[in-house]
Amino acid sequence: MRNTLIFTTLFMVVLYIGACSKKVAILPEDTRGKSTVPVENTDAKMKSPVIVTRDKTAQAVETQDYQFRDIYFDYDRYELKSETIEILSEHARQLKENQNVKVLIEGHCDEWGTIEYNLALGERRSNSVKSFLVKYGISPDRLSTISYGKERPLDPEHNASAWAKNRRAALVTGS
Incomplete structure (x- = not known):
């Protein structure tokens, strides 16, 4: 009985010490004062797109030496920033x-948050880029x-x- 009591006490002490360890929180950069452009939330169900690797970029775009630049987002946000509007245009x-x-518009996130949360945030990021391009006149059939x-x-x-760098939407082209 005494051994059980000692073992239980030691186990509780170890558990308590492990639970008390400090977790370092990294705060996101301050985004106050930066302008953003709201985009309607198009939380449509994800379609199963054909995934094209970056090595297979379309020849039409390559011949003009045009590289699609990534679109970057603020921490935990999916609104397009004013500096990305020009790039998307x-x-x-x-x-x-x-x-x-x-x-193919790929939504990416940083390492903060759960897998499920980041998948949803990445989807909102890719959908905000898609919405902008559709409003600009690009057919939704060409965008996944x-x-x-x-x-x-x-x-x-x-x-x-x-x-x-990881909070982004990447545009991958294919014919």
């Missing part, structure tokens, strides 16, 4: 000039979305710079 102009090009959440980081480091 140029993407839309290129897509209008190359009617045969289809685009997918969310990778935090599963495919651009930068695998664990710091603020890497997290900012």
Whole structure:
């Protein structure tokens, strides 16, 4: 009986000490004062897109030496920032000039949050880019979305710079 009491007491002490360890919280960068453009929330069910790797970019776009740049987002946000509107407008102009090009919009997140939360956030990010391009006149049939959440980081480091790079929507082209 005495051994059981000692064992239980030691177990509780170890459990208590483990539960009391401090967790370091990294606060997101301050985004007050930065303008954003609201985009309607199109939480449509994800379609099963054809996934095209970055190595298979469309020749029509390659011949013009045009590279689709990633669209970056603030921490825990999916609204398009004012500086990304110009980039997306140029993407839309290129897509209008190359009617045969289809685009897969990949939504990505940083490592913070649960897998489920980041998949949903990545989907909202890819849908906000798709909504912008559709409003610009690109046919929705040419645009598909997918969310990778935090599963495919651009930068695998664990710091603020890497997290900012990983909060993005990437446009992958294919014919």
